[in-house]
Structures are given as C-alpha cells and as structure tokens.
Amino acid sequence: MTERSFVPFLLEMLAPFLVWGAHFGAVYGINGIACARGLDAGASGPVGIAPASLAILGVSAAALVAVGWLLVRALRRAQAGRQHRAEGGSPGRDAVDFARWFAAAGAGAALIAVLWVTLPVLQVPACA
Numbered sequence: 001m002t003e004r005s006f007v008p009f010l011l012e013m014l015a016p017f018l019v020w021g022a023h024f025g026a027v028y029g030i031n032g033i034a035c036a037r038g039l040d041a042g043a044s045g046p047v048g049i050a051p052a053s054l055a056i057l058g059v060s061a062a063a064l065v066a067v068g069w070l071l072v073r074a075l076r077r078a079q080a081g082r083q084h085r086a087e088g089g090s091p092g093r094d095a096v097d098f099a100r101w102f103a104a105a106g107a108g109a110a111l112i113a114v115l116w117v118t119l120p121v122l123q124v125p126a127c128a
Contacts, residue, residue, distance in 0.1 A: 009099040016070050016103065016110035023063035023114050027121075030055050035127040052126045060118040067114060071107035078104055 034040045034052035049057075078100035 009096070012074070012103045013099055013106060016067055016107040019063055019066045019070070020110040020113045020117075023059060024117055026059045027056050027117055030059070031126055040126045050126050053121050056118065056121045056126075060114060060121070063114045064111065067107055067110045071104060071111060074100055074104035074107055 030052055034050075040050045040052045078097065081097050081100055
C-alpha cells in the first residue's frame with residue numbers, strides 16, 4: 001500500500017463529523033428560516049407534512065447516505081489493512097490502522113447523531 005501524508009488521514013477521520021456538522025447546521029437553518037418567516041404557519045405539503053419538515057427530511061436522507069458510504073468505505077479499508085498485515089504485509093502501520101478504525105467509529109457515531117437530530121422533525125411541529 002502506498003503511504004499517504006497526514007492531511008488525507010485527518011480528512012478521512014473528520015469526514016463523518018463534517019457531514020454531521022453540515023447536517024446539523026442545515027436542519028436548524030431550515031427550521032429557523034421557516035419559523036422566522038412564517039413559512040410553516042398552517043402549511044402542509046403534498047403528503048401532509050410541512051415543507052420545512054420535508055426539506056429537513058431530504059437533507060437528513062442525503063446526510064445518512066453520505067455517512068453510510070463513509071462507514072462502509074472505512075470498514076472496508078480497515079478490514080483490508082488487517083488482512084494485509086495478517087498475510088505478512090508491512091508491520092508497524094499502527095497509525096494507519098488507527099486512522100481507519102477511528103473513521104469507522106466516527107461514521108457510526110455520526111450516523112446516530114444524524115438520526116438523533118432528525119428525530120424531532122418526526123415528533124413535533126417545526127415552529128411549535
């Protein structure tokens with residue numbers, strides 16, 4: 001395997017948290033704008049859900065897909081590294097293995113965080 005510099009490993013480890021942070025900001029931005037402008041006052045969309053809630057659900061779906069992809073990618077890379085080492089590959093790659101497993105754990109945590117932030121959309125009205 002080729003060695004990479006620190007920056008790609010850092011981005012790989014931070015990517016799930018960056019997706020979650022963008023999702024968090026988008027959810028509260030959409031909700032804040034809808035409530036401040038009165039866009040959801042008695043409005044319901046085509047399926048009986050307020051437009052702001054539909055937008056939040058769309059952003060949440062996109063975030064879940066992105067974080068899910070990051071999780072699968074990180075798990076595959078971590079498993080490939082473990083298999084490479086088990087087959088007699090280059091030892092002493094603890095930092096690389098740590099970065100890959102950290103990325104997988106971070107993606108799992110970000111997946112839960114995205115679901116947690118989205119949960120109130122399904123339970124309470126946007127501007128209640």
